[in-house]
Amino acid sequence: MNFMSDLSPADWQAVFLSFKVAGIALLFALPLALIVAYVLARWSFRGKVFLDGLVHLPLVLPPVVTGYVLLLLFGRAGILGRFFEHTFGLVFAFRWTGAALAAGIMAFPLMVRPMRIAIEGVDRKLEEAASTLGARQVVTLAVVTLPLALPGIIAAALLGFAKAMGEFGATITFVSNIPGETRTLALDLYTLTQTPDGDGAAFSLIIIAVVIAFGAVIASEIITRRLAKRIGGN
Amino acid sequence: MLSVNVKGQFGPFDIDTQFDSTGGVTALFGRSGSGKTTLVNMISGLVKPRTGRITLNDVELFNAKTKVNMPARLRQMGHVFQEHRLFPHISVRRNLTFAAWAGGRPKRRPLEEVVDLLGIEHLLERSPAKLSGGEKQRVAIGRALLSSPRALLMDEPLASLDAARKEEILPYLDRLCREAKIPIVYVSHAIEEVVRLADTLVVLSEGRVKASGPVADILTRLDLGPATGRHEAGALIRAKVIGFDPNWMLVKMDVEGQQLELPGANAPVGQEVRLRIRARDVSIATQDPEGVSIRNRLRGTVEALRLEEGPYAEVVCRVGTQKIRARLTRASAHDLGLVIGLPVFVLIKSIAFGRPLGTKGY
Numbered sequence: 001m002n003f004m005s006d007l008s009p010a011d012w013q014a015v016f017l018s019f020k021v022a023g024i025a026l027l028f029a030l031p032l033a034l035i036v037a038y039v040l041a042r043w044s045f046r047g048k049v050f051l052d053g054l055v056h057l058p059l060v061l062p063p064v065v066t067g068y069v070l071l072l073l074f075g076r077a078g079i080l081g082r083f084f085e086h087t088f089g090l091v092f093a094f095r096w097t098g099a100a101l102a103a104g105i106m107a108f109p110l111m112v113r114p115m116r117i118a119i120e121g122v123d124r125k126l127e128e129a130a131s132t133l134g135a136r137q138v139v140t141l142a143v144v145t146l147p148l149a150l151p152g153i154i155a156a157a158l159l160g161f162a163k164a165m166g167e168f169g170a171t172i173t174f175v176s177n178i179p180g181e182t183r184t185l186a187l188d189l190y191t192l193t194q195t196p197d198g199d200g201a202a203f204s205l206i207i208i209a210v211v212i213a214f215g216a217v218i219a220s221e222i223i224t225r226r227l228a229k230r231i232g233g234n
Numbered sequence: 235m236l237s238v239n240v241k242g243q244f245g246p247f248d249i250d251t252q253f254d255s256t257g258g259v260t261a262l263f264g265r266s267g268s269g270k271t272t273l274v275n276m277i278s279g280l281v282k283p284r285t286g287r288i289t290l291n292d293v294e295l296f297n298a299k300t301k302v303n304m305p306a307r308l309r310q311m312g313h314v315f316q317e318h319r320l321f322p323h324i325s326v327r328r329n330l331t332f333a334a335w336a337g338g339r340p341k342r343r344p345l346e347e348v349v350d351l352l353g354i355e356h357l358l359e360r361s362p363a364k365l366s367g368g369e370k371q372r373v374a375i376g377r378a379l380l381s382s383p384r385a386l387l388m389d390e391p392l393a394s395l396d397a398a399r400k401e402e403i404l405p406y407l408d409r410l411c412r413e414a415k416i417p418i419v420y421v422s423h424a425i426e427e428v429v430r431l432a433d434t435l436v437v438l439s440e441g442r443v444k445a446s447g448p449v450a451d452i453l454t455r456l457d458l459g460p461a462t463g464r465h466e467a468g469a470l471i472r473a474k475v476i477g478f479d480p481n482w483m484l485v486k487m488d489v490e491g492q493q494l495e496l497p498g499a500n501a502p503v504g505q506e507v508r509l510r511i512r513a514r515d516v517s518i519a520t521q522d523p524e525g526v527s528i529r530n531r532l533r534g535t536v537e538a539l540r541l542e543e544g545p546y547a548e549v550v551c552r553v554g555t556q557k558i559r560a561r562l563t564r565a566s567a568h569d570l571g572l573v574i575g576l577p578v579f580v581l582i583k584s585i586a587f588g589r590p591l592g593t594k595g596y
Contacts, residue, residue, distance in 0.1 A: 128280050129319040131306040133381045134337025143336050147323050231323045231363075 067173025118152020279306030312383030333381030490554025515586035
């Protein structure tokens with residue numbers, strides 16, 4: 001396709017970087033989001049409202065604020081930043097790892113919500129039945145609750161992935177816009193719109209972004225339907 | 235032996251109950267709202283009583299004083315719920331063997347044996363969503379049986395089914411109750427199920443035990459009217475098949491040396507059966523009547539009599555060692571001059587019998 005010829009190797013790099021950033025973000029955020037969603041859905045404890053609020057904070061705050069808070073906490077001088085650098089040799093500030101962290105945190109509330117709803121939708125009576133049959137709570141979680149909540153979990157994961165792919169505000173604030181390191185698809189697109197003759201390449205990137213987002217939504221829909229059919233839902 | 239003595243509040247139900255299940259089938263009988271389900275959930279560990287003690291074969295499952303509260307998964311109670319509660323995402327086979335692969339329970343009983351008992355071999359590879367209501371409940375019973383239970387708790391397993399599905403399952407339950415070697419607690423508000431399956435009856439009302447004892451004794455107690463239900467009130471008697479008259483299609487039965495005839499298929503001679511006779515199907519005569527169509531006339535004596543405030547009267551007649559209940563008008567009781575100890579004839583229309591209630595002797 002000839003419109004793709006407008007894209008420079010640097011633009012393609014940005015596309016692949018976005019996949020890498022979103023993939024790593026999801027790898028870490030998904031299990032955490034699942035745990036938080038389970039805790040919010042099934043436990044009752046003091047401070048549950050606080051946890052709920054904290055999780056949703058990145059959704060309601062201006063992304064610039066989230067990015068700036070990340071910079072304060074995970075910058076090389078920040079408490080957590082120093083901790084990670086000393087213990088794991090892991091640096092976030094102005095690195096692609098930081099972009100993944102920002103993407104993961106911004107996608108987090110978007111994943112927790114549908115996962116929580118999916119887990120709440122699993123009939124607790126089935127969990128009771130499993131316990132009378134001798135199953136431990138973790139086993140019940142693994143073989144009853146999660147499989148039944150799977151369509152919702154996968155939908156949540158794809159939503160989170162799409163969000164991580166397109167994250168902009170928190171990323172540019174936290175890790176800046178460094179070509180080859182932190183310049184993801186969204187940041188590259190922003191850069192191109194600021195460049196006098198970047199329109200052709202910008203248009204091509206927009207097409208790619210739309211295809212990726214659309215593909216994620218359709219994949220989510222198909223997987224969800226198949227699973228729901230297999231579960232033989234009521 | 236399962237021994238239950240608990241108090242506690244759960245939602246609207248205030249429970250204060252004590253009963254023992256010594257073996258065989260103990261029916262917890264009462265209207266909806268009498269706390270039966272809560273009580274069963276307390277036994278299986280899904281609901282915690284406030285105070286009291288629950289033991290099974292001298293193992294303490296719950297004791298408020300010593301703070302023993304064994305988790306549900308360790309109690310080894312085969313719990314059959316009112317709604318089947320099958321896991322919808324796995325096959326019938328995986329559901330049946332769930333206790334072994336997810337619960338770590340030993341495989342004491344071969345799958346084939348239980349599958350055979352419940353007639354579900356053709357369903358094994360199906361998904362629960364593809365089963366009928368009756369089939370789902372049979373699988374649920376099988377799943378509980380295969381969890382190597384130390385006692386079986388059945389919480390109205392037939393309540394969600396229509397009459398035809400109930401008839402489909404009852405023979406399996408009948409067999410199961412006869413063959414099981416563990417205590418069975420069977421919860422029901424349907425007298426038909428109770429008289430067919432139970433040995434011991436515990437009548438519950440608002441969380442309290444109104445009466446408990448052998449089924450036949452409880453059914454003929456006149457003071458339990460509201461709890462056992464007036465319209466369906468009746469007695470349970472045991473009889474033995476002594477012959478079949480193919481000409482008239484009648485089965486002959488022996489009851490305490492007297493004879494009953496009822497419609498039915500040829501049953502093996504010598505088989506013990508239970509018969510339920512509803513009080514409203516029984517008439518009383520002071521002399522052996524002639525020229526009536528009623529074929530069953532048993533000699534007995536009036537053992538108890540209760541004249542109600544309305545137009546009705548309840549009479550319990552002793553026939554040998556057994557009791558039959560009759561519901562008459564107060565006027566008839568007066569005109570016949572019924573008093574306790576009076577010899578009478580107990581008249582039962584042959585067609586009033588349902589088919590014999592299973593083959594369980596008691």
